Amino acid sequence: MRITQGTFSYLPDLTDEEITKQIQYALDNRWPCSVEFTDDPHPRNTYWEMWGLPMFDLSDAAGVLAEVNECRKAKPEHYIRLNAYNANYGKQTIALSFIVQRPSEEPGFRVERQEAHDRTIRYTLHPYAADKPHGNRYNGQQ
């Protein structure tokens, strides 16, 4: 099941050229970019692990893309996303965030039903990948 999180997630995966253009758009707006990765893509898992520090004072997308590629090399079977932060007063929030890599297989989520008091049923989402320990989740790779 394809995970849809962040901007462009209903589009086909972006090519490097398209990613470069998005990064350039962010940099032209003076939004610093950062790279994050995770192997727990649950929708409520907001804070992914940081790949290095956010990159300030860049003017060209090549530097950010190089960092994305470094992360891909080190984490070939993880989800990787790129965030652009708008630091302007009154905004101070992520302005753009999109997935730039996903594992080759995404097993998806199952619904779990929990019977509670009376005849209440509670529903929760459980990623199949999360059955395995952290770090071995997708194809047993880091």
Place this chain on the structure above:
Amino acid sequence: MTPPDRLPGSKIPASRVGFGMARPGHNSAGPEASEEAGKDEQETLPPDARIDLAKERAETGIEEVFNSLDAELIGLAPVKNRIREIAALLLVDRARAQFGLSTSRPNLHMSFTGSPGTGKTTVAMRMADMLYRLGYLRRGHLISVTRDDLVGQYVGHTAPKTKEVLKRAMGGVLFIDEAYYLYREDNERDYGQETIEILLQVMENQREDLVVILAGYKDRMDSFFVSNPGMGSRIAHHIDFPDYTLQELEEIGNLMIQAEGYSFSPEAEKTFREYLDRRKRQPRFANARSVRNAIERARLRHASRMMAADKPVGRDELTTLIPEDFLSSRVFTDSNAETPSG
């Protein structure tokens, strides 16, 4: 990082298959790839076409860069010639690319050697502008750094620091002033060596992303290249900046004075020449920088003279520098003693 089929003129790296992992039944090189190929074909000119190089040249707007080089930089004839040659090569390469002739991206890394104050940084800035207009750089900004910005203080600090600077310089020019400090012969465990290794790797693999310019004194740069042969061989253009002649220094002084809204009285002009002549023969003479400092000090003396006179002043008095403003300099009073700074 980018495939070799990228045209030197194009601002976008050639398309690369995206991050979509190869999936069964998913043909990654789909319609996009064929579209790209079609576009390339359209751009190739027939073999009998003619290209007007002069027009191409005018379109890039590099003429403006040359004009400002000529107007703002006195002398430096060999440097200007070399820049013109590089520009011509890049223009011809662009024209060749339009015929579909294979042109590997030329190696544009440079080394600027010369005494202090000969205009290395200024020329580097113009160079960034020119390469941007010719389409060899995507942004055309200049990041000027020294050893401190690249080399770390402890183990493991250098690589991230250097990479951070390189990332900032992407798409533009990385100008490393006094690059020979990166290598310390007497200390083989110096972290500068790590910086040099990272630099070499980027200079080789990411040639389309940035241009590195190393600058410094001639003799020390020469020994730097001798002890780092890899660096020397990756730099195609070794440009030497000659010292200015007395005449050129005078013209520089006049330009600076005009820019500041001052002028010389006729006698002051003679005194200024005399000053430059004496200063030039003293140690630690820094060419144009010394001229600037001399003018700054003359302005100071001029201002205190105005205040001391204690009478109403007009436009002429406020803008004219007279011989006394220069004569009280230590250059005139003790000719062979310790020199003033700069």
